[in-house]
Amino acid sequence: MITMLSTMEILELVRDDLAAVEAKMREAGIEEQHPALSGALEHLLASGGKRLRPALSLLTARMLDGEPERAVSLAASIEMLHTATLVHDDLIDGSLLRRGLPTLNAQWSPAATVLTGDYLFARAAELASQTDSVRVMNVFARTLMIIVNGEINQMFVGRGQVSREGYYRRIYAKTASLFSVAAEAAALLSHVEESVVEAMRTYGREMGIAFQIVDDILDFTGEEARLGKPVGSDLRQGLFTLPVLCYLDQQPYDRDVAALLNGRSGDADTVARVVHSVRNSGAIDAAHAEARAYVTRAQEALVSLPDNIYHRALSDLSEYFVSRNL
Secondary structure (H helix, E strand, O other): OOOOOOHHHHHHOOHHHHHHHHHHHHOOOOOOOOHHHHHHHHHHHOOOOOOHHHHHHHHHHHHOOOOHHHHHHHHHHHHHHHHHHHHHHHHHHOOOEEOOEEOHHHOOOHHHHHHHHHHHHHHHHHHHHOOOOHHHHHHHHHHHHHHHHHHHHHHHHHOOOOOHHHHHHHHHHHHHHHHHHHHHHHHHOOOOOHHHHHHHHHHHHHHHHHHHHHHHHHHHHOOHHHHOOOOOHHHHOOOOOHHHHHHHHHOOOOHHHHHHHOOOOOOHHHHHHHHHHHHOOOHHHHHHHHHHHHHHHHHHHOOOOOOOHHHHHHHHHHHHHHHOOO
């Protein structure tokens, strides 16, 4: 019986590459970069995270025998893009903590925070250009447009939305699109057939959706100290995630959920009751089953690809996505 690789063992396979990614991200983007930008970047990069998105690019490149140096530039651009989106997300949501640490907007003015996020987007694009691939730049730019369009949709029509179609569209834009480009772009750099590029795009998309579903589950089942944010934070913002949608399948006339739908998302007592109800129903298991289905499709996308240790790592990484806790 083959034992599944642990997350630590998976990341160990690309340890040196990840170290090179960290070093590249910390390089000054331009001469005379303002010290405040350098300090902000250091704060953001030091705030934690397992670097799953760059690891996904690096593992894909290794599996497909891609060029390591270009893969490092790609992985750095993916993580820098992710970091930039977090800066803007925290400002938009008014979040003062991320992973238990103060966000940039908790310390700086909105104007300075926006400009820093803009700089990081530009830096991410500059890193992507180091791959010397027009196709990579194209999918990178398209992904950025998808992410921004998704944020705008969430601001104008996403809050208070209670359809699965709307939910999955939102989490693709928010999360899965970045996982998808991390895998797809790495395949593009590996000079493989289009069918392989499509397989990796599918793998990344399905993985990303599963990742976000589990994140949304943890928003109900996790502990505030470990989450680094209040439990039920999405509900407080008027966002109805998959656990709530699964709960509504079982209890379509719940008065507390109806109250939140009618604009009482700021009512802490109502939010607490909904969190308790969702936790103590079958909704969490139902949401987890949907996440598992996406992981299965991600693993199926890998079936015809090179059978090596990196292939195994990518398959096992998807298992971590649905079994993880914070």
